[in-house]
Amino acid sequence: xxxxxxxxxxxxxxxxxxxxxxxxxxxxxxxxxxxxxxxxxxxxxxxxxxxxxxxxxxxxxxxxxxxxxxxxxxxxxxx
Amino acid sequence: xxxxxxxxxxxxxxxxxxxxxxxxxxxxxxxxxxxxxxxxxxxxxxxxxxxxxxxxxxxxxxxxxxxxxxxxxxxxxxxxxxxxxxxxxxxxxxxxxxxxxxxxxxxxxxxxxxxxxxxxxxxxxxxxxxxxxxxxxxxxxxxxxxxxxxxxxxxxxxxxxxxxxxxxxxxxxxxxxxxxxxxxxxxxxxxxxxxxxxxxxxxxxxxxxxxxxxxxxxxxxxxxxxxxxxxxxxxxxxxxxxxxxxxxxxxxxxxxxxxxxxxxxxxxxxxxxxxxxxxxxxxxxxxxxxxxxxxxxxxxxxxxxxxxxxxxxxxxxxxxxxxxxxxxxxxxxxxxxxxxxxxxxxxxxxxxxxxxxxxxxxxxxxxxxxxxxxxxxxxxxxxxxxxxxxxxxxxxxxxxxxxxxxxxxxxx
Numbered sequence: 134x135x136x137x138x139x140x141x142x143x144x145x146x147x148x149x150x151x152x153x154x155x156x157x158x159x160x161x162x163x164x165x166x167x168x169x170x171x172x173x174x175x176x177x178x179x180x181x182x183x184x185x186x187x188x189x190x191x192x193x194x195x196x197x198x199x200x201x202x203x204x205x206x207x208x209x210x211x212x
Numbered sequence: 213x214x215x216x217x218x219x220x221x222x223x224x225x226x227x228x229x230x231x232x233x234x235x236x237x238x239x240x241x242x243x244x245x246x247x248x249x250x251x252x253x254x255x256x257x258x259x260x261x262x263x264x265x266x267x268x269x270x271x272x273x274x275x276x277x278x279x280x281x282x283x284x285x286x287x288x289x290x291x292x293x294x295x296x297x298x299x300x301x302x303x304x305x306x307x308x309x310x311x312x313x314x315x316x317x318x319x320x321x322x323x324x325x326x327x328x329x330x331x332x333x334x335x336x337x338x339x340x341x342x343x344x345x346x347x348x349x350x351x352x353x354x355x356x357x358x359x360x361x362x363x364x365x366x367x368x369x370x371x372x373x374x375x376x377x378x379x380x381x382x383x384x385x386x387x388x389x390x391x392x393x394x395x396x397x398x399x400x401x402x403x404x405x406x407x408x409x410x411x412x413x414x415x416x417x418x419x420x421x422x423x424x425x426x427x428x429x430x431x432x433x434x435x436x437x438x439x440x441x442x443x444x445x446x447x448x449x450x451x452x453x454x455x456x457x458x459x460x461x462x463x464x465x466x467x468x469x470x471x472x473x474x475x476x477x478x479x480x481x482x483x484x485x486x487x488x489x490x491x492x493x494x495x496x497x498x499x500x501x502x503x504x505x506x507x508x509x510x511x512x513x514x515x516x517x518x519x520x521x522x523x524x525x526x527x528x529x530x531x532x533x534x535x536x537x538x539x540x541x542x543x544x545x546x547x548x549x550x551x552x553x554x555x556x557x558x559x560x561x562x563x564x565x566x567x568x569x570x571x572x573x574x575x576x577x578x579x580x581x582x583x584x585x586x587x588x589x590x591x592x593x594x595x596x597x598x599x600x601x602x603x604x605x606x607x608x609x610x611x612x613x614x615x616x617x618x619x620x621x622x623x624x
Contacts, residue, residue, distance in 0.1 A: 152277025169278065176344035184341075 139209045143201065146181045160202035168201075178204075186212055217456040217471075218390045221464040222301025223564050224293040224401075227447030228264030228551050232296055237568050240547060240576040241597040245429040247443050247552050253409055259416045262428035263407040264445030264552025282345055283358055284323030286405040289448035290355035291362050294399060298363060301452035302464055308364025314395045315360050316370045316386040318378030318402035320556035320611070322352030325408045355403050355448075367395045373556070375611030376516070377475075378402055379449070380559025380619055384473035386453050396458040401450035404555040412444055418483065420520060432553075433580035434517035434546035435524045435588040442518040445552025449560035451567075467567045471604075472503025472620030483612050484522055489530025492516075492608065495616035496534045503620040505604060507535050510542065510620075512575050512605040514562045515592070517546025518553055525587040527608065532590075543600065545593040549579040559609035559617055566605040570623040573602050 140160060147153045153168050164170045170178060179190050182204070188211045198204050223233050228246025230236035239246065247264045255261040271280040271288040280288060298305050326349035330342050348354060353371035360369055368389065372382045379402020386400035406412075415421050422441040424431035432443040459466055476498065478491035485492065500507055516527055524546075532539045547565050548554075554561050569575055574597050581594040602623065609617045 152272070152279075152281055173282075173344050173348065180341065180344070 134209070134212050136205065136209050139212070140205045142185060143205055143208065146185060150181055151177070158201060160200070160205065162201045163199055164201065164204070165199070182208060188212065216391050216393065217469055218387045218453055219456050219459045219469055220451050220453055220467045220567055221459050222297040222303070222452030223467060223567065224296030224298070224300060225447065225449040225561060225564055226266055226269065226289050226292045227449065227554065227561060228266060228445050231266065231269055231292070233300070233564070240550060240565065241574050243550065243577050243579045243595060243597065245550050245579060246445070247428050247432060249428055250407065258409065258413055259423055260412055260421045261425050262431060262443065263412065264443060265407050266446055284326040284349035284354060284405070286319065286323050286325070286403045287349070287355050287358045289405055289446070290317065290359050290403045293401065293403070293448035293450040294359050294363060297399070297450040297452050302462070303452070305363060308366070310364065311366040312395055312397065313365050314367035314369060314386070314389055314398040315356055315365045316372065316382045316389070316398055316400045317356040317359070318372045318374070318380070318382035318556045318559060319352050319355060320373065320375045320378055320404055321406050321411065323350040323354050324406045324411050326350040328408055328410045359399070365399060374615035374617065375613050376553065376555050376558055377609040377611035377615040377617040378556035378559065380563070380607065380609035380617030381475060381615065383451060383453070383470065383560060383563055383619060384475060384617055387470045387473050390453060390455050397452065397454040399450060400453050400560070401448065402557040402560040403448035404557040405446040406555060407444050407446045415444065422519065430580045432519045432549050434515070434519045434549050434578050435528070435585060435592045436581045437583040437585040439519045439521060439524060442520055442548070443552035445554045447551070447554050447557050447561060449557055449564050451560065451563060468570050469622040469624070470619060471622045472499040472505070474498030474502060474618045476616045478614030478616065480614055482614070485526040485610060487526070488533065489526040491614060491616045492527060492530040492610055493533045495618040496530065496606065496608070499606065499618040499620045503622070505620070508538055510604050510606050511600070511602040512566070512569055513542055513544045514566050514605065514607040515544050515546045516608040516610045517548055517578065519548065523610065527610070528588045528590055539590055542591065543575050543593055543598060544590055545575055545578045547576050549581070559607065559619070562607045562609065563619055563621070566607045566621045570602050570605055570621060574599055575602070
């Protein structure tokens with residue numbers, strides 16, 4: 134899967150499942166500050182990623198993920 | 213030293229009769245039933261197919277999807293009712309209310325809808341798929357916390373879970389907080405949203421619910437000989453309570469006074485009331501004493517009046533014990549006949565009814581009361597509202613667990 138395809142799927146999850154405004158979801162957007170996803174929300178996001186991409190994400194893989202772009206890169210590397 | 217007087221300066225509600233105070237009151241005095249067939253989920257497997265549900269309320273539209281999905285429906289209803297009450301009290305909902313304002317909410321079963329959903333997910337997909345928000349949605353204090361966050365309420369907070377007496381106890385405890393000078397203002401009320409499949413099924417199992425599936429609007433018939441159980445309802449009601457000095461200082465509109473509170477426990481049986489309503493009798497007496505009035509001064513009782521055979525009979529007996537010869541002169545009504553049983557939200561809703569009755573000099577009726585019962589022979593204001601000059605009202609709330617909470621309201 135191409136990087137931009139992963140981004141589009143991630144964007145779809147944020148908008149459809151989490152109710153986040155589409156215009157806010159960019160590669161640069163910060164999960165906490167820009168998208169208002171708190172620590173509980175991160176768990177939800179990870180579950181949504183796991184379901185959508187049929188992968189498993191360990192907690193320590195998330196340590197360096199704070200933007201949409203970093204999440205997209207992590208997912209891209211695991212698919 | 214005389215006690216500080218406690219007033220109510222704001223009301224808000226969302227319930228089966230309306231999504232605001234004005235619509236609710238109009239339906240109450242016109243004897244409208246808010247009970248109907250359930251269409252929010254499949255009732256094929258349930259012996260009871262109707263309830264008093266909140267209608268025409270879209271939480272996504274109200275809070276935005278990103279916020280709405282973090283809360284159970286009970287949280288949505290709580291925030292909606294609180295916002296109306298705060299605005300009604302002339303408070304700025306964009307400003308944080310701060311540390312001099314407290315919050316006391318009652319609920320019977322908290323976010324039970326979220327509990328049911330989480331169990332379903334666990335069974336179907338395993339532990340790793342449980343909604344990470346489940347705990348924060350299902351805990352009984354969820355509404356209290358979410359309302360506090362939304363409006364910046366930083367003073368003391370309590371969540372009271374005494375089943376169907378919960379929000380009467382909440383208002384009573386809030387009254388004590390203000391009277392004792394702990395804070396000048398408390399946002400008090402209660403919420404229930406248990407019109408869900410498992411919960412209705414479970415209440416039906418203990419034969420507590422009416423099974424009148426043919427005529428849902430006539431199912432709740434408090435004090436009627438043919439009553440066959442209560443009807444589940446959902447909703448949230450919130451009162452802005454404050455000290456009289458605080459209200460007068462800021463020039464707030466005063467609905468009335470919360471003057472008396474009596475609380476007791478049957479310590480008898482987990483669901484059945486004590487014979488003759490012994491615990492209820494003591495709670496009513498304590499509320500009268502707290503209000504420093506005699507029983508002759510009460511004009512109106514908003515009864516607990518659930519429409520179960522046991523409650524209505526024992527509540528009637530209890531009223532007779534407390535009021536003696538004048539019991540037959542009292543105007544009584546059960547507005548549950550129209551809303552269904554709001555469980556933990558009932559005491560707050562019926563406090564709102566009592567205050568509006570005093571203010572408007574109108575007693576809402578007990579609807580569906582057509583067949584007299586020899587065990588229920590008082591004046592329950594059958595079917596048609598009554599205009600009458602009123603000064604003092606009492607509201608009874610009794611809960612599973614044997615919890616009794618009685619409040620007394622004065623017009624001035």
